Amino acid sequence: MKQYNDIMGLAKTEMFTDEQNEISLFAKVFGHPARVAILQYLFKLDSCICGDLVNEIGLAQPTISQHLKELKQLGLIKGNVEGTSVCYCIDESNWLHMKKVMIQFLDQDISNKECC
Amino acid sequence: MKQYNDIMGLAKTEMFTDEQNEISLFAKVFGHPARVAILQYLFKLDSCICGDLVNEIGLAQPTISQHLKELKQLGLIKGNVEGTSVCYCIDESNWLHMKKVMIQFLDQDISNKECC
DNA sequence: TTGTTTCATTGCAATATTACGATTAAATAA
């Protein structure tokens, strides 16, 4: 597993639980609309090459490539070289793990004794 | 509604859908373990004052205050002044809206025609 | 009034993120 501190910058990850750090890492990768758009596109197509994304999304090729790298580093997508192009798709088992962790966080119970 | 460009920096939000921008804004606020920890603590207690959080989490008071401000700006928490302290809690209806948007994103179907 | 307590704000340094032009690398085509 990647060390949280490698990519969290100033965040003092050692004062938080592994769960809190994991949630924030997943959230962080969704924290840019281009990466959200890339994932939605991959879900729509079930496969895809990088060039498609450059046309689909309006960003330059190096920028898309960088966003793909971040998604790949977290394990949410995987890519296969196919000739001169690369075929990316969702990594199903890692996506399901992430989904479980995130939904558990989002699904916390709101008791009705709100104070304000 | 807050203008996305006010807080997304370089991100070219105009090239993305409102949905993609909304998802990324919600995700961004979860993209720091301190804010995840604050939210979990608020869920656990159903109410809370800022000073509690400074003790609970190891960060300085201005840092906690800043994280609270971001959560409040997105509407996920609300705060009431009570004497010299401030009572924060989850904003239930906004939390439920966020949850719906995020779960819809996380719940996309993975077809079985993976290509790689 | 003068403290005291509690939280917000300011200001700033350190670091991270985003974007993209230029270049490189790798596969294929001519």
Place this chain on the structure above:
DNA sequence: TTATTTAATCGTAATATTGCAATGAAACAA
């Protein structure tokens, strides 16, 4: 071989985020 195509990487500028000391503001207590 020499293009050509496609995507990754490098380098760097612009901007954002994080953290906290110092300070301010507001409510309360003595």
